[in-house]
Each structure stands twice: as C-alpha cells, then as structure tokens.
Amino acid sequence: MKQNIFVYNTLTRSKEEFVPLDAPYIGMYVCGPTVYSDAHLGNARTYISFDLMFRYFTHLGYKVRYVRNITDAGHLEGDTDEGEDKISKKAKLSKLEPMEIVQTYTTGFHDVMRAFNVLPPSIEPTATGHIIEQIELVKAILAQGYAYEVDGSVYFDVEKYNQSRDYGVLSGRHLEDLLNNTRTLGGQEEKKGKLDFALWIKAKPEHLMKWPSPWGLGFPGWHLECSAMSQKYLGEQFDIHGGGIDLIPTHHTNEIAQHVACCGKNPACYWVHTNMLTVNGQKMSKSLGNSFLPHELFSGQNSILNKGYSPMTVRFFMLQAHYRSTLDFSNDAMEASEKGFKRLMNAFNLLDDLKPSPQTDIEIQPLLTRCYEALNDDFNSPILIAELFEASRIINSVHDNKLKIDEQNLDLLRKLMHDFVTDILGLKDEHANSNELPEVLDFIVNLRSEAKTNRDYATSDKIREGLQKIGFQLKDSKEGTLWNKM
Incomplete structure (x- = not known):
C-alpha cells in the first residue's frame, strides 16, 4: 500500500x-547505548520510538536495514x-x-529491550569490533587536510x-557563538582550537583499552565510531540517522563534520x-x-x-x-495509561468472539485511512x-449487540x-501466553x-468484585457468564 510519509528533519x-534513496530499501542508523551501566528509561524511550518507525516501514513493505551500535570503548566521562x-x-x-563490564550491561540492555518488545536491529556492531575501519577513516580525514x-x-x-562548510548545520548555531560559549578545558593545550x-x-x-595505530597506541574518539x-x-x-535530542549539539554535529570531511556529503x-x-x-x-x-x-x-x-503499560x-x-x-499518568492499555487490550481480545451480521451500521475503511494518516504524519x-x-468502542458496541457489522467490515x-x-x-497482551489463566478464570x-x-x-458478589479489582470483568448473559480483561 503506497503511503506518503512526512518526517520532521532536524537538519x-x-x-x-x-x-528513500533506493526504494524499497531503507538504511537507518540509530546511536546505541554505552554499556557501562544499566539502560535507563531515556534509552528505552528512544529505542521504542525507533522501533515504531522500523515496524511501520516494514509493515509498508520496505526492506529496512536497521543498524544500532553498541559503544564499548572510547566514550569518555563528560562526553569530552x-x-x-x-x-x-x-x-x-x-x-x-x-x-x-561490556558483556554484563549489553546483556542487561537486551533484556530490557525484550521486555519492552523492541525488535532487534538488523545489525548491532560494536566499536571494538571496528577499530580497523576507524583507523582508515582517520587516515582519510588527515589526507583531506x-x-x-x-x-x-x-x-x-x-x-x-x-x-568551506557549516559546522553548525544540524544545531543551527554559528561557529562564533559556539566559540564564545565554549570554555577552554585543562589539558587541551595541544589542540589548535x-x-x-x-x-x-x-x-x-x-x-x-588501547590498540596499535599509525600514531601509536591509542583508542578511537566516541564520534568517530x-x-x-x-x-x-x-x-x-x-536515509535516516537517529538518536536522542541530547546528541544534536556535539555527537551528531561532529559525526556530520567528520563524514563530510571524508566523503564530501552529509551521511x-x-x-x-x-x-x-x-x-x-x-x-x-x-x-x-528522581531517577529510576x-x-x-x-x-x-x-x-x-x-x-x-x-512493561507493556510503560x-x-x-x-x-x-x-x-x-x-x-x-x-x-502511569495509572491512566494502565487503564487505557487494559481497555485497548480488552477490546482486542473480544475480536475473535464477534459475529458478523447480514447488514452493517459502520464502515471501517475511513477509520483505517485515519490510522495510516496518523503515522504518515511524522x-x-x-x-x-x-x-x-474508536475502534475499541466499535468492538465493544458490536459485542454488546448495540451495533451491527457485516463480514467484510x-x-x-x-x-x-x-x-x-x-x-x-x-x-501485546501480557497474559496471553499464560495457558493456565483461562482455565483458572x-x-x-x-x-x-x-x-x-x-x-x-x-x-457471588464477592467473586465478581474481587475479579474486578484485579482487572477482570464478568458479564452475565443468556448463554452464561463471560469474562474479559478490563
């Protein structure tokens, strides 16, 4: 299905x-974690957001190569x-x-990503696994002067x-402003600027952690990786380079500069x-x-x-x-989301029980169009x-015989x-994998x-109220009592 997608471009x-440069192929790179501590919620938000994009492109039929790296060397304290x-x-x-340390926190990061149902990237390269490529890139930038x-x-x-280029093209800041607002740090006398x-x-x-190079034993800079x-x-x-907004002023700005210096084009x-x-x-x-x-x-x-x-509520x-x-x-906000998620999944779980009618009171195509329009708008x-x-409301109304829907709709x-x-x-329904739950209920x-x-x-009332407190609703009907998640 051809969809015209609009994306906000920081550049x-x-x-x-x-x-895309070469449809149906899409290349997407997202800066991954530095694995020296537990993954935090800011990480999770970034990777859940790009997981949504990865999933949507794939749904539309694009062949996405999603690269998300692991930084396991070269990231110094203070990002300097x-x-x-x-x-x-x-x-x-x-x-x-x-x-x-790298193994421990990489494993922990993957555990968190699985809990949030974040799909693994197509390729997950590590900085230490690409030292040769980084040395070659330094040589190329030196050769360009x-x-x-x-x-x-x-x-x-x-x-x-x-x-000859605009160093602040991504951040929108001029070099003079950057120079005036940058303090000189100790131990940097050897730098020209x-x-x-x-x-x-x-x-x-x-x-x-150090490796031999043409310039002696050392290690790569964070941005180079x-x-x-x-x-x-x-x-x-x-096509797409992504990451958190905090990466714009330094990390992504420097990535662009060194890449343009080497290749003559924005990556x-x-x-x-x-x-x-x-x-x-x-x-x-x-x-x-206030962190957790x-x-x-x-x-x-x-x-x-x-x-x-x-995890699914989060x-x-x-x-x-x-x-x-x-x-x-x-x-x-979390409690409101918990209720909203239960309401959505409750309707989702009723889908298989719905019975079509000869005629319909509702047309689903306009709703489907609006769903695509939402994601196509950034x-x-x-x-x-x-x-x-709105789809959940329709499902509940059909289930309660307040709306009729034909087989096609x-x-x-x-x-x-x-x-x-x-x-x-x-x-996903976090109780869906529990084979025992339906039998117990x-x-x-x-x-x-x-x-x-x-x-x-x-x-009887005590059982109904108890189930309601833990998120299950009972509905009495002529066919018997049905239960569903709230």
Missing part, C-alpha cells in the same frame, strides 16, 4: 516527505576528549576486565572545516531525534533523587513510585506521547492510539487491530455460578 528544521573511558573506569572500580596529529593523538580541525575534537586519542600507560560503522553497513549516504538525508523524559516536570537525574531504572518501574521498588507497572505510556515532545512521567502515535480507542476491523496494535505499536466463574444457583449472593 532542515521542517517536516519533509520521506523519499579528557578523563577516563566510562567502561574502563567501571572495570577498575569493579575489579573486572572491561569486556566483563581536516585533521592534525599531535604526539599520538589526532584532532579534527573545526575552524578549517567551517571555512577550542572546538576541535579527538578522532584518535593517545592512550596513557594505565589506560586499559558511529561514522565508521554507519558508513561500513549503510554506505557513504543513507544521512533525514536526521530524526527523540525528546527527553522528565519526572513530575523535572529532568530525570540522580542528583535530584526500568526494572524498578516494573517492580515498583523505588520511593518515587506508588506501585509497579508492566511502552503504551511512551507511545501516547509524540516522539518529538517531552514525555513527563508521574504516577497519575509517526504520530498519540493520534493513532486515539483512533484505536468485521474482517477489516480485525486486520486493523492486529496490524496497528501488535505489528506496528508492538503491544473459568473455574472461578463456575464457582460463582454455583453460588448463584445456591442463592449465595454474598459469595
């Missing part, structure tokens, strides 16, 4: 029609060229090998680059960024005491949380906000979810819900029926 600061490597520092504190070597380190010459950044860093004797890996797997130019046609996650209106941070990890959110074991929330909560808007966490998941609640309704709820939004319903037969209405 042009406007919404543009998405036209000074200080310790984050992974090496954690290894020293834990008295472990750096690769033990946009880098210089000082005592075993290689730096990118930002001011020279800006003479304040904005120059390291492509290759000379390793100190105590540095744990993504350029080398995206170029290797997606070519000199590809990506569309730069797509997700916005930040806040907690009760404040930025999430350890210093404010995904597993704490699932269990409720954090003082800021009233209770735990299931995914639904995140998709209820547009990826470019700030997402504010609160217990009230992946507007909140609008899509609103349309899916019923088939379209079922397809709409399966396509958009499960395949595209990536939502049927047993409880039979006990209630026996209580009613014996005129034990107190027990």
Whole structure:
C-alpha cells in the first residue's frame, strides 16, 4: 500500500516527505547505548520510538536495514576528549576486565529491550569490533587536510572545516557563538582550537583499552565510531540517522563534520531525534533523587513510585506521547495509561468472539485511512492510539449487540487491530501466553455460578468484585457468564 510519509528533519528544521534513496530499501542508523551501566528509561524511550518507525516501514513493505551500535570503548566521562573511558573506569572500580563490564550491561540492555518488545536491529556492531575501519577513516580525514596529529593523538580541525562548510548545520548555531560559549578545558593545550575534537586519542600507560595505530597506541574518539560503522553497513549516504535530542549539539554535529570531511556529503538525508523524559516536570537525574531504572518501574521498588507497572503499560505510556515532545512521567499518568492499555487490550481480545451480521451500521475503511494518516504524519502515535480507542468502542458496541457489522467490515476491523496494535505499536497482551489463566478464570466463574444457583449472593458478589479489582470483568448473559480483561 503506497503511503506518503512526512518526517520532521532536524537538519532542515521542517517536516519533509520521506523519499528513500533506493526504494524499497531503507538504511537507518540509530546511536546505541554505552554499556557501562544499566539502560535507563531515556534509552528505552528512544529505542521504542525507533522501533515504531522500523515496524511501520516494514509493515509498508520496505526492506529496512536497521543498524544500532553498541559503544564499548572510547566514550569518555563528560562526553569530552579528557578523563577516563566510562567502561574502563567501571572495570577498575569493579575489579573486572572491561569486556566483563561490556558483556554484563549489553546483556542487561537486551533484556530490557525484550521486555519492552523492541525488535532487534538488523545489525548491532560494536566499536571494538571496528577499530580497523576507524583507523582508515582517520587516515582519510588527515589526507583531506581536516585533521592534525599531535604526539599520538589526532584532532579534527573545526575552524578549517567551517571555512568551506557549516559546522553548525544540524544545531543551527554559528561557529562564533559556539566559540564564545565554549570554555577552554585543562589539558587541551595541544589542540589548535577550542572546538576541535579527538578522532584518535593517545592512550596513557594505565589506560586499559588501547590498540596499535599509525600514531601509536591509542583508542578511537566516541564520534568517530558511529561514522565508521554507519558508513561500513549503510554506505557513504543513507536515509535516516537517529538518536536522542541530547546528541544534536556535539555527537551528531561532529559525526556530520567528520563524514563530510571524508566523503564530501552529509551521511544521512533525514536526521530524526527523540525528546527527553522528565519526572513530575523535572529532568530525570540522580542528583535530584528522581531517577529510576526500568526494572524498578516494573517492580515498583523505588520511593518515587506508588506501585509497579508492566512493561507493556510503560511502552503504551511512551507511545501516547509524540516522539518529538517531552514525555513527563508521574504516577497519575502511569495509572491512566494502565487503564487505557487494559481497555485497548480488552477490546482486542473480544475480536475473535464477534459475529458478523447480514447488514452493517459502520464502515471501517475511513477509520483505517485515519490510522495510516496518523503515522504518515511524522509517526504520530498519540493520534493513532486515539483512533484505536474508536475502534475499541466499535468492538465493544458490536459485542454488546448495540451495533451491527457485516463480514467484510468485521474482517477489516480485525486486520486493523492486529496490524496497528501488535505489528506496528508492538503491544501485546501480557497474559496471553499464560495457558493456565483461562482455565483458572473459568473455574472461578463456575464457582460463582454455583453460588448463584445456591442463592449465595454474598459469595457471588464477592467473586465478581474481587475479579474486578484485579482487572477482570464478568458479564452475565443468556448463554452464561463471560469474562474479559478490563
């Protein structure tokens, strides 16, 4: 089905029609985690957002090569060229090998992604697995005259680059403003300019992760890694480069500069960024005491949380906000999302029970069109979810015999819900895999029926109310008592 998709491009600061370089193929690169600590909710929001895009493109029939890297070296404290490597520092504190730290937190990251039903990327390269490619990229930038070597380190010459190119093209900031607002850091006397950044860093004797290079033992700069890996797997130019909004000013700005210096073109046609996650209106941070990890959110074991929330509830909560808007966490917002998710899945689970009528009171095609229109407008998941609640209303009305629907429209309704709820939004009924649940509930319903037969209405009401408290609704009918999730 041909759909005209419009995407907000940070590079042009406007919404543009998405036209792949080589349809039906799409190349998408998203900056992955630095695996020195547990994945946080900001990570999750970014990867859930790009998972939605990956799923939607795939649904439309595109062949997507989705590359999401693992940074396992070269990312220094403070995102600068000074200080310790984050992974090496954690290894020293834990008295472990750096690769033990990498393995532990990569496994943890994958566990969190699976819990959120985030599909794995097509390729998940690591920085340490592409040292040769990074060294070759440094050589190419040196050959073009946009880098210089000082005592075993290689730096990118930002001011020279800006003479013929716009260094601030992504952020929209002029070089003069950047220079005036950048403080000179200690230990950077060897750099020509304040904005120059390291492509290759000379390793100190105590540095744990280092490799031989034409400039001596050292390790790659953080920005270089993504350029080398995206170029290797997606070519000199590809369709989409994504990441969190916090990556725009430095990481993505430097990626563009070094790639243009090497290849003469911007690596990506569309730069797509997700916005930040806040907690009760404040930025999430350890210093404010308002941060918590995904597993704490699932269990409720954090003082800021009233209770735990299931992974699908959290995914639904995140998709209820547009990826470019700030997402504010609160217990009230989570409880509202929990109710909304249960309502959506309750309707979804009624689909197979619906019976067609000879005639229909409702046409589903306009609703289906609006669902596509929502996602075609910069992946507007909140609008899509609103349309899916309208579909849920129709399902409930048909189930309660308040609306009639013919077989053709019923088939379209079922397809709409399966396509958009499960395949595209990536939502699933967390109780669906429990083979014992239906049997247990049927047993409880039979006990209630026996209580009613014996005129034990107190027990009958107690069972109904108890099930309602844990999210199950009973409906009495001529055919018997039916149960469904609320």
